[in-house]
Amino acid sequence: MHSPFIIELNEQNFRQVLESSMQSPVLVHFWAPMSQESAQVIPDLQALTQQYNGAFTLALLNCEQEQNIASQFGVQSIPTIALFINGQAVDGLGGPQGIHEIQQMLVKHLPSQDELNFMQAVELIRQGEHAQALPLLNQLSQERLQKGDAKLALADCLIETQDFVQAEQVLSHIPLEYQDNDYKSLIAKLDLHNQSANSPEIQLLEASYQQNPDDHKIANELALSYHQVQRDEEAxxxxxxxxxxxxxxLDGEIKKTFMDILAALGQGNNVAGKYRRQLYSLLY
Structure with a gap:
């Protein structure tokens, strides 16, 4: 498995790898082809490493090929697992271990799944991949999502994916200590949207619709105008x-506009999902 977080330890790189634990934890797996238990757990370890996405590096040491290094570590039995942080072994497991036991050991020293998801989401936002970051933020526990940094990240993603109503709700509950320049920038984006989303043309249509609530043609025009400025939930x-x-x-025109807006929002949109379910419940 090719990954920047999975390394084969050898004479040339083992000191450098251990020194790298000053920046990020290193999990060393001492194994040998002759030990079936030590070889069998490697795919699970690799998958776990990928899941943690850079929270630690997995270093595999084949003790048959690298006997000198294994003896320097004082390995008594195979398999052995050792976790290095800041250049020191801080935890370890000796003898055959299931991946669950190894994971339990890591939990004591590494960020939680919540933090990993948040870190990954922040990196995606930094790369401009807001649509990919949004599901990761939505997976966070309610407790983690209540923190200011998570709310700001969520509001950023909602604005970039044009869910302005939800973004406004999130921004209205940002703790005072997080109302920094990033917060002010998001508020400014929202204000710009609100200004463009409430044009004189829309206001005129709204006034006409209020006076003629049974005029489906005006309703259809207003819905299309709302959609153009991302006021899809209102539409x-x-x-x-x-x-x-x-x-x-309106001879099926209202249903067509409704379906067109749902299609434009896509399958992953929460608002579209809500109205799709309502439509299906009526049809079936």
């Missing part, structure tokens, strides 16, 4: 109110 709610009473309103 869908208005169209849904009409469809619930008459699925063939």
């Amino acid at each position: 869908l709610e208005m169209l849904w109110t009409i469809l619930r009473a008459n699925m063939n309103a």
Whole structure:
């Protein structure tokens, strides 16, 4: 398995790898082809390393090929697992171990899954991959999601994926100590959107619709205008109110606009998912 976080230890690199534990933990697995138990756990260790995504480095030492290094470490039995942090062995396991036992040892020293997801999401945001970061943030526990840094990251992703209503809700609950320049930048983006999303043309259509709530043609125009400025939840709610009473309103044009907006939002969008379920419940 090719990964920057999985290394074969040898005479040339073992000192450098151990020194790297000053920056990031290194898990050394002492194994040998003659020891079936030590070889069998390697794929699980590699998968676990990938899952942790850089929180530690896995260093594999073949004790048959590298007897000199194994003796320097004082390895008494194979397999042996040792975790190095800041150049020192801080924990370890001797004898055959399942991946669960190894994971339990790592949990004591490494970031939680919540922190790993958050770190990965922050890196994706830094790369401009907000749509990929959003599911990772949504996986966070409620406790972690209540922290200011997580809320700011979530609001950033929601704005970039054009879920402005949800973004506004998140930003309204940012703790005072996190209302920094990043927070002010997000508020400014939201204000710009709100200004463009409330154009004179939309205000005129809204006034016409208020005066003529049974005019489905005006409703359809207003829904399309809302969609153009990403006010999709308002558009869908208005169209849904009409469809619930008459699925063939405006000779099917209302349903077509409704379906077009759902399609434009895509399968992963929470708002679209909500209105799809409502539509299916009515149809089936």
